[in-house]
Amino acid sequence: MEAALEFLTKFLTQFQSPTLAFLLGGIVIAALGSRLEIPEAVYKFIVFMLLMRVGLDGGMSIREANLADMLLPALFAMLIGCGIVLLGRYTLALLPSVRTEDGIATAGLFGAVSGSTLAAAIVVMESEGIEYEHWAPALYPFMDIPALVLAIVLASMYLKRKDGSVEKVRVWPIVKESLQGSALSALLLGIALGLLTRPEAIFEGFYDPLFRGLLSVLMLVMGMEAYARLAELRRVAHWYAVYAALAPLVHGLIAFALGYVAHVLVGFSPGGIVLLAVLAGSSSDISGPPTLRAGIPTANPSAYVGASTSIGTPVAIAIGLPLYIWLAQTLIVG
Structure with a gap:
């Protein structure tokens, strides 16, 4: 009972943080009909700036x-990304009234990573003084691309079997499309x-401040988009x-468990575990949708983008992040 009350207190406290406040503010003003x-x-410029900052910080940390x-x-990040897709393929995609390709696309989007959710988690953790390996954000592509x-x-295999085709699925064009996505390109460049290079001066004088x-503006936009x-x-x-309500938490807790294994075996920090769980609990909101539109053109974007943006992302940020912390x-x- 005491542990539950402690979590509830921390959970409610998170709603006072600027990150979550702006997300909820966006939802509220959209619901009130604001124009x-x-x-x-x-929006694209803000995403670029945020991911460049995360990438630069990660690159400088990897160097050391x-x-x-x-x-x-x-x-573990690669296994989690693939595991999320397989889990969705054999749960959501098999449910009644769910088209198989729509279910697989949704699982792919939830297996991929949200750069904005990652940035939000970093701000919250830094504001609370939670230390983490600054190379941990570099786990992003290890989870995102395989998913x-x-x-x-x-x-593609399902649709080809359905049509009776024996044509092989080409993997490299899919990888290339993922790497060329705007979010992943910005992160990898950073x-x-x-x-x-030695970008410390421009990092401290421009990107970090x-x-x-x-991020507060991005959270406001995401709140309006979610509604x-x-x-x-x-x-x-x-x-x-x-699925969108449960998947972020299930995926995040699976990643938290694997992160704990890494903590025991190689000393992965508690903050690093939280970031790994955040990556797994997020769903791609920038590069994932266009990649899936090109790769699975018959899938309905209203299904996978709607599930991710309207429910998955708010759950991952407002509930998942406080839970993992x-x-x-x-x-x-403790």
Whole structure:
């Protein structure tokens, strides 16, 4: 009982943080019919700035890190990304009223990673003084790319069997499409610049000071988008709403358990475990949708984008993040 009250207190406290407050604020003003709009170009610029900051920080940290410490968390990130897709393929995709390719695409989007959710988690953790390996955000592509590739391969195999085709599925174009996505490109560019150059001055003078302010605007946009996407979600089977509410927490807890194994075996930090769980609990909101649209053109975007944006992302940020922080502080630190 005491543990439950402690979690509830921490959970309610999280809603006072600027990150969650702006997300909820966006939902509220959209529900009230506000005509506030953030131009698409501004939104893309903010995402680029945030992921460049995360990438630069990660690259500079990798330069100083023992790469052997990254191997097990990176392996777990790959397994988690693929495992989420397989779990969705044999649960959501088999449910009544769910088209198989729609279910696989949804699982692929939830297996991929949200750069904005990652940035939000970093701000919350830094504001609470939770330390983590600064190379941990570099686990993003290890989870994101395998999830998207596997989802597109599984959907393509299903559709070809359904049509009686024997044509092989080509994997490299899928990988290339993922790497060329705007979010992953920005993150990988930042990692490369942080690793191979000396960007400390521009990082400290430009990218780092703007990070929190830009993230607050992004959370506001995501809140408005989440409410707007509810209408799309109503057009598809209600199973998507159930999946979107449960999947972020189930995926995050699986990742938390594997992160704890890495903690025991190689000393992966509690903060690193939280970030791994956040990556797993998130669903791609930037690069994933266009990649899946190109790779699974017959899938209905209202199903997988609606489920991710309207329910999955708010659950991952508002419920998942406080839960993982509480678990890390209770089970590992405390």
